[in-house]
Amino acid sequence: MIREVRHLLDEKKFAQLRDLLCLQEAADVAQLFEQFPIEELPLMFRILQKDFATDVFVEMDTELQKSLIEAFTDQELFEVFDDLFMDDTVDIIEEMPANVVKRILQHTSAEKRKEINQLLQYKTDSAGTIMTTEFVDLKENMSCEQALDFIRKTGLEKETVYTCYVMDSKRILIGVVTVKDIIMAGNDARIVDIMEKNPVFVYTDDDKEDVMNAITKYDFLAMPVTDREGRLVGIVTIDDAMDVLREEDTEDIEIMAAITPSDKPYFRVGVFETWKNRIPWLMLLMISATFTSKVLTHFENALNSLPILMAFVPQLMDTGGNAGSQASVTVIRGMSLGDIRLRDALRVLWKELRVSLLCAVTLGCINFIKMYLFNDVSRDRFGLGQSLLISLVVCVTISCTVVIAKIVGSMLPMLAKRMGLDPAVMASPFITTIVDILSLLIYFGIAAALLNSVGVVL
Amino acid sequence: MIREVRHLLDEKKFAQLRDLLCLQEAADVAQLFEQFPIEELPLMFRILQKDFATDVFVEMDTELQKSLIEAFTDQELFEVFDDLFMDDTVDIIEEMPANVVKRILQHTSAEKRKEINQLLQYKTDSAGTIMTTEFVDLKENMSCEQALDFIRKTGLEKETVYTCYVMDSKRILIGVVTVKDIIMAGNDARIVDIMEKNPVFVYTDDDKEDVMNAITKYDFLAMPVTDREGRLVGIVTIDDAMDVLREEDTEDIEIMAAITPSDKPYFRVGVFETWKNRIPWLMLLMISATFTSKVLTHFENALNSLPILMAFVPQLMDTGGNAGSQASVTVIRGMSLGDIRLRDALRVLWKELRVSLLCAVTLGCINFIKMYLFNDVSRDRFGLGQSLLISLVVCVTISCTVVIAKIVGSMLPMLAKRMGLDPAVMASPFITTIVDILSLLIYFGIAAALLNSVGVVL
Numbered sequence: 001m002i003r004e005v006r007h008l009l010d011e012k013k014f015a016q017l018r019d020l021l022c023l024q025e026a027a028d029v030a031q032l033f034e035q036f037p038i039e040e041l042p043l044m045f046r047i048l049q050k051d052f053a054t055d056v057f058v059e060m061d062t063e064l065q066k067s068l069i070e071a072f073t074d075q076e077l078f079e080v081f082d083d084l085f086m087d088d089t090v091d092i093i094e095e096m097p098a099n100v101v102k103r104i105l106q107h108t109s110a111e112k113r114k115e116i117n118q119l120l121q122y123k124t125d126s127a128g129t130i131m132t133t134e135f136v137d138l139k140e141n142m143s144c145e146q147a148l149d150f151i152r153k154t155g156l157e158k159e160t161v162y163t164c165y166v167m168d169s170k171r172i173l174i175g176v177v178t179v180k181d182i183i184m185a186g187n188d189a190r191i192v193d194i195m196e197k198n199p200v201f202v203y204t205d206d207d208k209e210d211v212m213n214a215i216t217k218y219d220f221l222a223m224p225v226t227d228r229e230g231r232l233v234g235i236v237t238i239d240d241a242m243d244v245l246r247e248e249d250t251e252d253i254e255i256m257a258a259i260t261p262s263d264k265p266y267f268r269v270g271v272f273e274t275w276k277n278r279i280p281w282l283m284l285l286m287i288s289a290t291f292t293s294k295v296l297t298h299f300e301n302a303l304n305s306l307p308i309l310m311a312f313v314p315q316l317m318d319t320g321g322n323a324g325s326q327a328s329v330t331v332i333r334g335m336s337l338g339d340i341r342l343r344d345a346l347r348v349l350w351k352e353l354r355v356s357l358l359c360a361v362t363l364g365c366i367n368f369i370k371m372y373l374f375n376d377v378s379r380d381r382f383g384l385g386q387s388l389l390i391s392l393v394v395c396v397t398i399s400c401t402v403v404i405a406k407i408v409g410s411m412l413p414m415l416a417k418r419m420g421l422d423p424a425v426m427a428s429p430f431i432t433t434i435v436d437i438l439s440l441l442i443y444f445g446i447a448a449a450l451l452n453s454v455g456v457v458l
Numbered sequence: 459m460i461r462e463v464r465h466l467l468d469e470k471k472f473a474q475l476r477d478l479l480c481l482q483e484a485a486d487v488a489q490l491f492e493q494f495p496i497e498e499l500p501l502m503f504r505i506l507q508k509d510f511a512t513d514v515f516v517e518m519d520t521e522l523q524k525s526l527i528e529a530f531t532d533q534e535l536f537e538v539f540d541d542l543f544m545d546d547t548v549d550i551i552e553e554m555p556a557n558v559v560k561r562i563l564q565h566t567s568a569e570k571r572k573e574i575n576q577l578l579q580y581k582t583d584s585a586g587t588i589m590t591t592e593f594v595d596l597k598e599n600m601s602c603e604q605a606l607d608f609i610r611k612t613g614l615e616k617e618t619v620y621t622c623y624v625m626d627s628k629r630i631l632i633g634v635v636t637v638k639d640i641i642m643a644g645n646d647a648r649i650v651d652i653m654e655k656n657p658v659f660v661y662t663d664d665d666k667e668d669v670m671n672a673i674t675k676y677d678f679l680a681m682p683v684t685d686r687e688g689r690l691v692g693i694v695t696i697d698d699a700m701d702v703l704r705e706e707d708t709e710d711i712e713i714m715a716a717i718t719p720s721d722k723p724y725f726r727v728g729v730f731e732t733w734k735n736r737i738p739w740l741m742l743l744m745i746s747a748t749f750t751s752k753v754l755t756h757f758e759n760a761l762n763s764l765p766i767l768m769a770f771v772p773q774l775m776d777t778g779g780n781a782g783s784q785a786s787v788t789v790i791r792g793m794s795l796g797d798i799r800l801r802d803a804l805r806v807l808w809k810e811l812r813v814s815l816l817c818a819v820t821l822g823c824i825n826f827i828k829m830y831l832f833n834d835v836s837r838d839r840f841g842l843g844q845s846l847l848i849s850l851v852v853c854v855t856i857s858c859t860v861v862i863a864k865i866v867g868s869m870l871p872m873l874a875k876r877m878g879l880d881p882a883v884m885a886s887p888f889i890t891t892i893v894d895i896l897s898l899l900i901y902f903g904i905a906a907a908l909l910n911s912v913g914v915v916l
Contacts, residue, residue, distance in 0.1 A: 025658060027675045151641055161638050162620050162679075179637060180619050183609055200483060216704075217485045219697045221620075221679065238696055239677040245700065246674075249707040250791055256711070257787035258780055266792035267802070271809060275816040278784050282817060283824055285780050286856070292772040293834070300765060307758060310768055314750040314894060317772060321779070322716055322743050322887050326736050329715035333708055334724035344725070351729060358733040359740060366741055376751070398744070429780050436772060 002035055009040070018047050026052065030059035038064070042071040054083040062095045062268065069100055078107045085159045087132035087240060090119045119234075127211045128204040130244060131225045131234030136164040138191050140175065145187035151179070160237055163222045166195050173201060173224055173232040201226050204233060211236050212244040213338075252336060256329060256427035258285065281429065288433045292317075295437055299444040308377060309447060312394045313440070320401040320439045321432040323359065327352055327409030328431050332423050335413065345414050349407065356406035360399035368395045389454060393447045400446075401439035408434055460493055467498070476505050484510065488517035496522070500529035512541040520553045520726065527558055536565040543617045545590035545698060548577045577692075585669045586662040588702060589683045589692030594622040596649050598633065603645035609637070618695055621680045624653050631659060631682055631690040659684050662691060669694050670702040671796075710794060714787060714885035716743065739887065746891045750775075753895055757902040766835060767905060770852045771898070778859040778897045779890040781817065785810055785867030786889050790881050793871065803872050807865065814864035818857035826853045847912060851905045858904075859897035866892055 008017040021029050029048075033041055033056070045053055045068055057065065057080055069077065081089060081104055093101050093116065105113050115133055122128025136158050138147050147164070155161045164182070166175035175195030185194045201224045202211050215223050215238055222235045251261040258281035262269045269277070296303070296313075303310055331348060334340035340348060368391055371377060377387040409431050413423035466475040479487050487506075491499055491514070503511055503526060515523065515538055527535065539547060539562055551559050551574065563571050573591055580586025594616050596605050605622070613619045622640070624633035633653030643652045659682045660669050673681050673696055681699075683692045709719040716739035720727045727735070754761070754771075761768055789806060792798035798806060826849055829835060835845040867889050871881035 023656060025676050027677075148641055152644070155638060155642050161641070179641070180613060183606055183619070183637070184613050186610070198481060216697075216700055218483050219485075221696075238679075238700070239674075242674055242696070242700055242703065245703055246707075246795065249704075249711075250795070253707075253711060253714075253787060253791050257783050259784050259788065265795070265797035266788065267797065267805065267809075271812045271816065274809070274813045275820075278781075278813070279817055279820055282777065282780055282784070282821060282860070286773060286777045286821060286825060287828065289773040289776040290828070290832075290834070292776070293769045296772065297766075297769045300769075303768060304765060307762060308755075310761060311751045311755045311758075313771070314754065314775060315744060315747040317775065318747040318750070318887075318890065318894075319740065319744045321890075322740055323736075325715050326717050326740070329711060330717065330724065333711050337704065337708070337723070339723035339725065347725065351725075351732070354729045355732045355736070358729065359737055362733075362737055363740060363744060367744060370745065370748075374748075376748070402740070429776075432776065432779075436776075 001032065005032065005036075005044075009044070014047050017044075018049065021047070022049050022052050026055035027059045029056045030061075034061060034064065038067050041068055046076075050079065051083065054080055058084065058088045058092075062092075065092060066096060066100060069096070069104070074107050077104065081108055082112070085132050085134055086115060086119060086234075087130060087159070087237075089116060090129070093120070123205055125208050126204060127202050127206045127208055127225045127236060128234070130208050130211070130240050131204070131236045132159045132240075133234045134159045135222070135224075135232075135235045136161050137232070138164050138166050138177065140166050140168075140190075140192035140195065142191045143187065144182045144185050144189045144191065144194070147177075147182050147191055148187075159235065160222055163220070163235070165224055165232055165235070166191060167232050171231040173199065173226055173230060175199060176224065199224060201232075202236070203228060208236075208244050209248050212241040212248065215241040216245070252332070252424045255422060255424035256332065258282075258427070258429045285429045285433065288430075289436075292433065292436045292440065295440045299440070302444050302447060306390070306447070306451070308382075308390065309393075309443070311376075313443075315394075316397060316401055316439050316443060317432075317436050319363065319398055320405045320435040323356070323402045324405035324409035324431040324435045325427065327356075327406040328413055328427050331410045332413045332427060335417060335423055340414075342414060342418060345411070348410050348414065352406045352410040353403070356403040359406070360402040363402055364395040364399035367398055368392070371395070386454075389450060390447075393443070393450050396446055397439060397443040400442050401435065404438050404442075405431070405435045408438075459490065463490065463494075467502070472505050475502075476507065479505070480507050480510050484513035485517045487514045488519075492519060492522065496525050499526055504534075508537065509541065512538055516542065516546045516550075520550075523550060524554060524558060527554070527562065532565050535562065539566055540570070543590050543592055544573060544577060544692075545588060545617070545695075547574060548587070551578070581663055583666050584662060585660050585664045585666055585683045585694060586692070588666050588669070588698050589662070589694045590617045590698075591692045592617045593680070593682075593690075593693045594619050595690070596622045596624050596635065598624050598626075598648075598650035598653065600649045601645065602640045602643050602647045602649070602652070605635075605640050605649055606645075617693065618680055621678070621693070623682055623690055623693070624649060625690050629689040631657065631684050631688060633657060634682065657682060659690075660694075661686060666694075666702050667706050670699045670706065673699040674703070706794075710790070710882045713880060713882035714790065716740075716885070716887045743887045743891065746888075747894075750891065750894045750898065753898045757898070760902050760905060764848070764905070764909070766840075766848065767851075767901070769834075771901075773852070774855060774859055774897050774901060775890075775894050777821065777856055778863045778893040781814070781860045782863035782867035782889040782893045783885065785814075785864040786871055786885050789868045790871045790885060793875060793881055798872075800872060800876060803869070806868050806872065810864045810868040811861070814861040817864070818860040821860060822853040822857035825856055826850070829853070844912075847908060848905075851901070851908055855897060855901040855904055858900050859893065862896050862900075863889070863893045866896075 005017065033044060041064060048056060093104060119128060134157055136151060138150065151161050162179050164177050165173060166177065168174050175197050176199035177191055177195040181194050200218060202214060204225055204227055211223055222237045224232055225234045225236060226232050247263065254261040260277040262277055331340060371391040377390045379387045412426040412431055416426045417423045463475065491502060499522060506514060551562060577586065592615055594609055596608065609619050620637050622635050623631060624635065626632050633655050634657035635649055635653040639652050658676060660672060662683055662685055669681055680693045680695045682690055683694060684690050712719045718735040720735055789798060829849040835848045837845045870884040870889055874884040875881045
């Protein structure tokens with residue numbers, strides 16, 4: 001495909017090129033454009049049929065959109081943005097630098113400019129920022145035939161015609177009716193009789209994550225958005241809800257890995273910004289690891305008497321960290337999906353306790369056998385009895401660590417949510433530090449108890 | 459709401475209860491039912507109007523569905539399943555134990571039973587397992603008016619009427635046309651003239667994740683699914699694609715936390731199954747941590763000469779682990795979203811290198827200052843000179859560790875993908891082990907070099 005396009009471009013066979021490209025999906029053409037030098041894009045763009053060109057423009061990467069905007073004449077700029085739906089317009093404007101935004105707004109109709117500014121005012125991450133204003137508004141006294149005619153006349157400018165909205169004279173949302181209902185009811189039925197009164201809706205300042213959850217829950221194709229007085233101001237369509245879903249999951253994943261979320265694709269976050277997103281957590285966790293160091297220093301005498309104890313500290317800490325994050329990640333995700341609610345805390349604790357006991361016993365036994373087979377505590381140096389005892393200390397500590405790790409790992413996120421914090425913050429790194437300290441205390445405690453009892457002074 | 463329902467139930471005011479419930483969304487009624495004792499569900503279910511009851515049934519939790527099925531008479535069972543769309547039927551059947559499945563199939567029409575069995579045959583996680591067979595099939599020589607009439611007659615049994623499919627006499631998919639196009643074109647236009655020839659489609663054995671990505675990419679409401687000969691066999695609708703999206707993200711999150719994914723809500727995975735999903739990785743990582751132990755044992759002499767070196771090992775390992783997983787999680791997610799492709803490996807490396815250098819310098823300096831201010835290496839014990847030197851060893855090692863961690867963390871997932879493995883497997887736990895070993899080697903190497911040079915023998 002790229003070669004074909006390259007060939008037609010070089011041969012200046014523009015009519016043929018347009019026919020070829022306009023047969024493709026807009027998203028594919030946008031991806032194709034990314035493979036060509038940026039200087040050639042304005043030409044390639046202008047070859048496309050106008051409506052299709054706008055569809056391709058929406059799908060393009062922000063950097064390429066910026067280049068194209070800079071190359072557009074004022075007339076071209078006006079035509080493209082006049083053709084765009086409001087939610088796409090706002091999305092693009094939000095990513096552009098100030099001078100580009102100024103130029104776009106200068107070459108938009110006054111009415112559109114007013115709408116854009118209204119949409120830009122909405123609180124970050126609210127329904128208002130992802131909604132679009134082009135919806136089909138029917139009157140309740142229309143017949144289905146009249147409704148279809150109306151859709152026929154205005155449908156081209158609407159984001160979706162499949163869900164239509166009925167407002168009263170004050171623009172209060174009073175009903176929702178799908179195009180399927182309209183078709184199925186036959187020409188003579190009246191909208192007011194077939195519409196769903198008391199429709200589900202969201203407010204402009206509701207969090208976009210709640211909007212996405214509602215759309216997913218009810219399997220809607222679009223969700224009406226009203227202001228606090230009940231006046232319909234826009235709709236959120238399911239494709240935008242899917243984008244929100246991806247963003248929210250990415251955000252959770254980043255927070256669980258101790259990164260400040262960035263909301264942008266990997267290569268669009270610069271080096272300095274990436275550093276800013278990662279360094280606070282690295283510093284915080286490096287400093288909290290200091291407490292772990294203090295614990296080790298505290299037990300320096302024990303370590304001096306029996307240096308071999310040191311060799312197993314990494315194993316303890318790694319096992320504790322992994323066990324803890326298995327539990328925390330599972331619980332965080334479960335809460336995110338709505339499978340686990342705050343009131344389930346005791347059920348979660350009971351389940352994690354039993355799982356941790358199973359894991360603890362398995363790991364303890366496997367490790368004991370492994371330590372014996374691989375002579376980890378050299379029997380030549382320590383003798384069989386002491387070697388087994390030290391191995392026992394290590395294995396019992398691992399078992400205790402796993403149990404503590406899973407309890408801490410499952411309960412901390414729920415505690416965070418109870419306190420109104422984002423549970424994802426209580427993921428691996430924090431839990432690791434707490435579990436490390438507890439497991440070291442257990443380690444040296446058990447070591448002291450067991451070994452003292454056989455005359456080894458720690 | 460619950461109290462109202464409780465009251466109406468107790469007063470046996472069933473007609474009122476039906477009216478109240480049928481005004482709600484099916485998903486909300488299903489959630490409501492979960493709050494009531496399981497014995498009361500059959501009664502509450504039978505109160506509902508039939509079509510609505512089926513909608514509620516689909517939204518219910520699997521355990522409750524099973525209870526209801528067991529309470530249903532054969533006639534009720536037949537009616538409910540006769541009303542369900544194919545994809546929902548298959549979803550439910552896949553979750554039921556064998557005896558329940560047998561009963562369901564016994565009380566389904568022969569035609570449906572054949573379809574269900576065909577759908578159950580499809581490879582796990584393929585398009586065939588999430589598609590539905592109830593789509594609108596138009597003939598190319600229909601006029602738009604005839605098409606709307608056809609939709610009117612058959613639309614009730616179709617999963618969606620918004621995207622319609624045109625097949626030739628051999629059932630080969632030859633075109634796609636939306637209901638919007640049909641309405642906009644006017645009654646006399648012909649389907650063959652307005653349909654999109656060469657439509658985008660997927661095969662029955664394509665991975666459901668690819669199907670979901672295609673639906674998201676093209677913003678389709680439904681994706682046609684054909685067999686390898688091009689015959690249309692089903693469609694995947696966007697709501698099912700959203701479910702796949704959530705599942706795939708959950709799967710990625712679990713794999714990155716070293717858990718075998720389970721595909722089921724938290725409380726539906728039993729204690730034993732949870733243990734089975736977590737223990738392989740815990741064992742694997744505990745055993746690989748043995749190598750870290752061996753490294754420490756190897757440097758036992760150094761530790762004996764200067765035990766304080768041990769105190770900072772947790773800090774090193776934690777910082778390395780966090781730095782590494784910040785990089786790996788970012789790269790894995792970037793690849794999952796399509797922002798990073800395999801050919802971007804060098805770009806990723808270059809970016810991570812620069813970010814890691816910034817982080818390394820920041821952390822090294824901050825830590826050096828912290829160690830001095832908090833007298834981590836006691837100046838009373840070691841003297842100013844040696845204290846600063848040891849602090850320098852620790853900080854230089856932390857800096858090197860961060861750089862290595864981010865390089866290893868970003869490159870391993872890409873290497874995994876290059877080898878055809880799931881990059882999410884190369885997340886935190888594996889990277890932690892590799893980074894731990896490398897950072898310990900650096901630590902003792904630098905310690906030996908710097909301290910030997912001032913006469914401290916390690």
